[in-house]
Amino acid sequence: MKCVKPLLLATAIASAAYASANELNTVIEKSSAINESAIKTQGKIDDITDSMQSRLNKFKTLNKEIDGLTVYNAQLSKQIKNQLEEMAAINASMDQVSVIERQITPLMMRMITGLEQFVALDVPFLPTERAERVAGLKALMERADVSSSEKFRRVLEAYQVEMDYGRTIEAYTALQTINGQEREVDFLRIGRLELLYLTKDGQQAGAWDADSKQFIALPDSNISQISKGLRIARKQLAPDMLTLPVQAAE
Template identity: 65%
Template sequence: MKQLTKFPDTLKKVSAALITIFAATNSLAQEGKFLEPAVNKATEINQSAVKSQEKINKITDQIGDKLQQFKAINKETTGLDVYNGQLAKQIDNQMQEMADLNAAIDDVSVIERQITPLMMRMITGLEQFVSLDVPFLPKERAKRVEDLKNMMDRADIAPSEKFRRVMEAYQVEMDYGRTLEAYSGLHTIDGQERDVDFLRVGRTALIYQTRDASLQGSWNKKAGEWQALPSSYRTQVTKGLRMAKKQLAPDLLMLPVAMTD
């Protein structure tokens, strides 16, 4: 009986506990309904924060790229400033050169008027020199002077080219004074025209020898005429001719030299 008496009390306690649990559960459910909007709002805020952070990261990356571009452009601009400064100096120099060139062009006509009479005097002087010089290669040298005269009348040759040719003719005449030369030609001996070999030793001696080496003679500058040489010079003249023709090594020659006052 005592145990049966205790059972209702136990049942009451269990029932009370279940009621308490149910009440607590119901209370939690009610609180959950009230907290759900807050939780949802917090979730939205977190999602928005994530999106904002992504935007910030993207903007940061863009700023970094723009900064690198700015640095590169700034460096390129600095290089262009230096390059432009150098170009400005070159342009200034070119402008000065153009000014100098224009001034020189303006002076060309003046120079041409001055240099043409000079060349004419030089050609006349060269002609006189050839006529008074030792009479070697007379036709060749006379033709050179005549060609210069004809050249001066031509309008298709620039003054600079004319001057070059005049100076070239003077250079040829200068070279004659320090060279040894042999050439063939015709020479009148005792009223008879003979084939001879001429030997020119600078402007010091001009000698001829017949092909059979039987006769030889030299130009006497003082007398202004040809004079026969004794047969004792035959060997030396022959030797000199061979040396001039590169058939014999250079050696000492014993040749007559006319003395001039």
């Protein structure tokens, strides 16, 4: 009977140790579960934080875009206003087109008539070319497929050509009646100041006389200077002084 007590004591101690071990395991398991839950919670917090930061960045970007669009829209509004004003001005101008066209056609006809009269009274250089230019303008005025602006441009162009004649020197070949015989000669035009000719054989020279409205023969002493002038006009000789007969201005 003396051996029973120690056995019971050992059993009680073992039972107590087993119970303590179970409780410790339970505490450890719960602690692990708490740690895992904390990790998951922290992950969710991090995800929420990242999402909020991303949305904040998008919000800032959108605000910048809105500011830019506001400035752009303000600029567009100014441009649209200016375009509307320009359109109104164009519409007003278009209303006057028919009136202007009715006025400009008679003006061009008068300009062509004036040009024709001027050519007829002018020094008779390049008569065929200048007469054809005037005739071309008259034919142009009758064409319906050419705009009034183009017609006016061509008339002004013809006037410009005539103006250029007054400040240029030119040499060209044409036929000239000399002593009742038609001969090929070289003409020398010096602006509108002088129109002279020299026969191809270099033996006879003449000049246009504005008073008698005809060509008159020149002394042989002028032949060398006219020949020199022809070479200068054809750029065969450098520009130089010429001694030529000039009609005195009245």
